[in-house]
Amino acid sequence: MPDLSERFSSKLLAQEIMAKRTAMKLSLVDVSKALSISKPTLIKIEKGDTNVSFANILKVLEFLGLSFTIISDDINHQSNITGANDDPWF
Amino acid sequence: MPDLSERFSSKLLAQEIMAKRTAMKLSLVDVSKALSISKPTLIKIEKGDTNVSFANILKVLEFLGLSFTIISDDINHQSNITGANDDPWF
DNA sequence: TCTAAAAGTTAATTATAGTTTACTTATAGG
DNA sequence: CCTATAAGTAAACTATAATTAACTTTTAGA
Numbered sequence: 001m002p003d004l005s006e007r008f009s010s011k012l013l014a015q016e017i018m019a020k021r022t023a024m025k026l027s028l029v030d031v032s033k034a035l036s037i038s039k040p041t042l043i044k045i046e047k048g049d050t051n052v053s054f055a056n057i058l059k060v061l062e063f064l065g066l067s068f069t070i071i072s073d074d075i076n077h078q079s080n081i082t083g084a085n086d087d088p089w090f
Numbered sequence: 091m092p093d094l095s096e097r098f099s100s101k102l103l104a105q106e107i108m109a110k111r112t113a114m115k116l117s118l119v120d121v122s123k124a125l126s127i128s129k130p131t132l133i134k135i136e137k138g139d140t141n142v143s144f145a146n147i148l149k150v151l152e153f154l155g156l157s158f159t160i161i162s163d164d165i166n167h168q169s170n171i172t173g174a175n176d177d178p179w180f
Numbered sequence: 181t182c183t184a185a186a187a188g189t190t191a192a193t194t195a196t197a198g199t200t201t202a203c204t205t206a207t208a209g210g
Numbered sequence: 211c212c213t214a215t216a217a218g219t220a221a222a223c224t225a226t227a228a229t230t231a232a233c234t235t236t237t238a239g240a
Contacts, residue, residue, distance in 0.1 A: 009171065010144075012171070016160050027185080027187085028186075028187065028188090029185095029187095038228060038230075039188085039229095040190090040228075043187080043188060044227090050143070050145040050148055051143060051145050051226080051227070052143065052144050053141060053143060053144065053196090053197080053227070054140045054141075054142050054143065056227095058100065061160075065162070066160055066161065067161050068159055068160050068161060068171070069159045070103060070151075070157075071158060071159060072110065072155070081100060081103055117216055117217085118217065118218090119216075127199095128198060128200075130199075130200090130219080130220095133217080133218065133219085137218095141196080141197070142197070143197070143198085143226090146198090
């Protein structure tokens, strides 16, 4: 896992995704098959290329057990997001 | 602003975006012009349609002063993300 | 080393996101 | 009410994301 105590960009999101995948001992092809997303697309995602569909980002996050939270400038409420779109909880 | 103390989905991300935009007294066309993103695409985003590019989501978040944070299941580090890709801090 | 598996690249094609234009509801002031 | 502005929709077209298949390069064990 990369050190993410510092603030960051989509490049670090990519690093986080890759770090989680490798920590889970999964190959790109494993994820590719599980999510029906091609290997070139996964590589784009793990390189931090933002010209990918949000849907695919969410699928990957969900699969790896990652989620995220919106932060507003007026910093009072945070919102957790996962890739699970039809989950009644989310 | 919607109540986001509860956990949520991309639909709520959409709500958050729309809430922030209207709070800033901006019309869809205002944002559309500022970001060079078409009105239909903005509407897709504000309806929670995830079949949009991640790049466009990031542009909108950045413009509205929103950012987000990755959360791992093993919940120790969080990472802030904004749309600003070339900002050395992010 | 050798070699097998994983990572990464490339090019051609297909699928789909995004735009433009025009039109149709809503919403709020006057 | 009437009207102006914003929101939302639709269709045809363009731009680009995604796939497939084949290939090259790394990496880690035996």
